[in-house]
Amino acid sequence: MKARLDEQTIALRAAREFADGSVVNLGYGMPGLCADFIPEGRTVFFQSENGMLGYGNLASDAEKDYEMINASDQPVTPLPGMCFFDSAAAFDMIRGGHIDVVVLGAYQVSEKGDLANWGRPGRPATGMGGGMDLAAGAKKVIVTMLHTTKTGEPRIIRKCTYPLTARQCVGLIITDLAVIEVTPEGLILKEIAPGWTVPEVQALTQAGLIPASDLKEIEL
């Protein structure tokens, strides 16, 4: 088995997309790890849909305050300049286009950038949380996920079979094997994990990939 990127490394790669001064929301699970990987010299304002803007890293055990959590229920640390607001105001920000980037997890992404990230077979009682609002309202949607399911099935597919979060919303997909841009022309394979070839990644991707003219190894 060839080595794939671990979740920390996927988060680190995703965090490199955050421009200086941008407002970023991190979804449930792996995306939350991005808070610890802001590139040096950049300021990023993390927004959380439970009503917080400008928080810091995940809190250490000694720092934990369960009345100061991100949307993944993890305690985070305060930063100077941060502010709190209620859920209605938080979603005005989100729907109103005031969030530059949201990083979301996914079960499936289609070749058109459709996102399915909240419902799966056997779990009819799960919900979308703020995912639909974020996918519809953020200026850019980045998906971080594992390239295949536990049983090796592709997650980047021609058409989603799980319930949709939003249509044609995903801009960039970052997995443990590749960085893929969603464009009107199709899925552009921009970067590839060390030691992997294009045919190997394509074999694990149901949707067609178009290798970029400047395709390179994932830079970290």
Place this chain on the structure above:
Amino acid sequence: MTVNKVFKSCDEAVADVSDGATIMVGGFGSYGGLPINLIVALSRQGAKDLTVIANMGGVGFELSKRIKPGGYQDLGVLFEKGQVKKFIGSMPALGGMPPDSPLEKMYNEGRVEIEVVPQGTLAERIRCGAGGLGGFYTPVGVGTVVAEGKERKVIDGKEFILESPITADFALIKAHKADNLGNLVYHRTARCFNPVMATAAETTIVEVDELVKVGELDPEVVVTPHIYVHRIVEVKR
């Protein structure tokens, strides 16, 4: 003349909740911001056939230990006692947890109905109900199961769906401080759904960490104006 809004206990504050009532429960879903003592009092009180509106369905005491060491009580206590006939919220169950929450188990046994609503749409539906509006058009949910059966409208070339207002008979709210009139301030992310739900119920019941005298809260920082608050219980944490 001022009405005395201060109740001695959570049990007294929820005593008149009747069977079939619609109850909003503030917080985000996990520990912070959840009116835990009011929820537990309602579970002791025993009202049945409730419709509960909350962001999340709760995970129950056992799974809560994965979120906070030692665990905590949440909405699970109402589902465990079979008091709820319908849940409305954005995260009835968490996909990242095993399917063992009280609500998910009840649902899988066909004993409770669920209406799933995107989180921002939930907040806005409550705000509409509180503010006397008849609904709103949102782009959230277009092209998904959420849009099924709803009016669609194209505004400036973009597709929207019509969402309806929500109100409740009771709102159970957690705030940090109240004065005797019922002005409220919150603590950090424990604010979340509490202020909007506090405005949308016939009777709003608040548990607070600290009750202070009228005049002690800076009017510039009051989040919930006192006219929305009907009952206050101080529960020191």
